[in-house]
Amino acid sequence: MAKERLVVIGNGMAGIRTVEELLKLTTDAYDITVIGEEPYGNYNRIMLSPVLAGEKTIDQIMLNDEQWYIDNNVRLMKGQRAIEIDRVKRCVVTQDGSVTAYDRLLIATGSSPFIIPVSGNDLEGVVSFRDIKDVDAMLKAAADRQHAVVIGGGLLGLEAANGLIQQGMSVTVVHITDSLMERQLDEPAAAMLRKSLEGRGLNFLMGAQTEAIIGKNRVERVRFKDGTEIYADLVVMAVGIRPNIELAKLAKIHCGRGIVVNDTMQTFDPVIYAVGECVEHRGLTYGLVAPLFEMAKVCANHLAKYGIGRYEGSMTSTKLKVTGIDLFSAGDFSGNDNTDELVFQDASRGVYRKLVVQDNRIKGAVMYGDTIDGTWYFDLMRDETDISDFRNNILFGQAHLGDSGHGNDNRVASMSASAEICGCNGVCKGDIVKAITEKKLFTLDDVRAHTKASSSCGSCTGLVEALLAHTVGGEYSAAPSKKPICQCTDHSHDDIRSAIKEQGLKSIRAIMDSLGWKSSDGCSKCRPALNYYLICQWPAEGLDDYQSRFINERAHANIQKDGTYSVIPRMWGGGTSPRELRAIAEVAEKYQIKTVHVTGGQRIALYGLKKEELPKIWGELNQAGLVSGHAYGKALRTVKTCVGREWCRFGTQDSTHLGIELEKMSWGSWTPHKFKMAASGCPRNCAEATIKDFGVVCVDSGYELHVGGNGGIKVRATDYLCTVKTEAEVLEYTAAYMQIYREEAHYLERTAPWIERVGLTYVKEKIVEDEANRKSLAARFIESQKYMQDDPWEERAKGGDKHEFEPMKTITPHKETVEV
């Protein structure tokens, strides 16, 4: 079958990103031609600022060199301007008169700088700041001239001014209002910014309106409305941009401020798509790259005829790429009568933070001086998280949310290149920065794949994100608004869970078919998640897909680095008996088990076991009543207890008995991530109940319930839920809490991050305040436990899943060879 012809007008960031996304999905759907006015491959436009400042070279900012087009069979018509689209004949005419036919067309013409209509605006020495040509002109002027005037005190203007001062020019920034970057900054932040830029030698003329640019051939002076004049050898116009829509308009494609597109990036002519700064989507135009990347993904998906994915608009944030100045702004930062302002200001340290809050949701943020928490605020804003539970501390940042351990409050910028970022994989700052710049990485996933940083325990994710933001500049707000569960799909965890429920999907295949999976049978990330969602939603139907479980859950033991396994039997509430200990001792001797270890979870682990011996060992342990401790599962793990009232002089309730009851009720249940509990007999809390997923602290009047704690990488102490009077109530609350977590959390999201995402208030509403809801959650938990509480070891000791434990064949030398 002949390939269709795809023509792309505009060889810039959005157009080529779309082509890249398309090539990831299919390489044989289209013959692709790219028409680009600029005489180069595709480069990272936002890095023009560091190039101007002398921090980067043009070579370092090329994203796709010409060889890339050859390697990917993309025809590049560089240095050619498209001048006409003939929608009837379906072809594009370029300046040199050649005609290129298309079956589908993609317009990605970006935008053009706005040139203020004053006399002299066409003199030599008047430039804009948009492409390599402009930067060349500025560098040339800087080499042999003195005075630069930058018109426009916005993002681009300030980056240009900073670059020019680095190049040794004397620079004056002319701004029409009294406050810099007034679309992104409030007055205090703008004043701090101005002060530090003045400290670097920039001059400002505020409230000044340009009237004329004066000179014979070349610019000599700039005159303002009030009659004053200043010298200028170079004038940079950075007053704004306009979507580049002339070509589309000429072809009578419907345009507003930009080319109007729908949620699938189609224009009013359905074979013509548009992406990037030239489009208008739901009434908005964008001037940053993060939205363009999202558009590119959706557009590619439709070009590849997958037909899923919609672009629903983006929330953007801004940073200024001037080395040494940290500034962050997002959302509505000016507020109104219905909003509150939370402000932190430390003038001598040069730190300012303001959050605009409405109904306990962040609506906007401005930060100056210390922006490490910008991403966190942005996430809270985008997810509309209820902040009431930590509103008191929110201005101090994420690192102050009552946890210790290594939070991401380290200043990545000031870290040395040899500082270790990822402790699991031994990756240093220098390695990561090098990979980001040399391999042109944009996303966390890219960095994970190339450097392994943040790909194991994940505790350094915040640091790696900060490094990315620091190294690639403003564009790293690129986290998409809806996070897909893995690369096999564009759907989020929540989308998938509701589809399973609403459409009654009952197998992994059905989910993949119904939601249009991009891979044939998923990957090691999505399959275990889908499997969990199915068994959680339909517990009675035995849908467990063995091959979609991680090895530990298939083998019911933990795989070790040498391929052997460890086995940890359950010790109810941390208790054991001579009979159990004897059985463990005998097994350890008989099978020559090298390591017997008392775990951090109050039980005993056997290490270094051969896989084929597991069923036999389990059979022997079973005889003493020992069953699986699920130490390998995203499941109920341990319930730690202290001895409590039975022995302890301070004990208020029978915490040991309570712990055992809790474990009897909940063992065998599968959960999104592991789930640990503890019960302490008094507030001295010897069982460490306040760093567990669910903890009970016994008090004289009853039982305090605590939720959402964990030890581990980032210690989080629990939040206090409520106090109840009886053991029966403890059990009911526990069941309800486990069930709401099981039904609503994302796979591999532990209760601590889950609670931070949904808010303690939400959990209280559902469990403490709404009795009917609590009872029905608890009932669903108990119902699903009916199908879960069979000891998996016993089943396998009796011969279940034989194939898992035995080799398919054992071959001894010289015996089994057959002649064919």
Added chain:
Amino acid sequence: MSVAKSQDQWVVVGTISDIPKLGARVVRLEAGDIAVFRTADDKIFALRDQCPHKGGPLSQGIVHGDRVACPLHDWKISLNSGIAVAPDEGCAARFPIRLEGETIYLSLQSSDVAA
């Protein structure tokens, strides 16, 4: 090893129903295990049961498409070539394997030099 020579070494190791779809089994040898994989569409592949990263047992991984994800650190290895999926680098040795009817024949002589 030449193909002619390795043909002398075909060994019956079992039938396709011995391996679950999207699963793997091992063939135990003194020289080390060989992992035999079965994909969703009943293709079979054989690799040395040793991840090029740190020797993890590939037979214990999750099979998807024609790849397996190593159980230890989640490298993805292509079953067809034995090569780690980029950006990871490395290669697990392949063994010739064929299906005749239900029966699986395996050659114990790796087809890769690196064996």
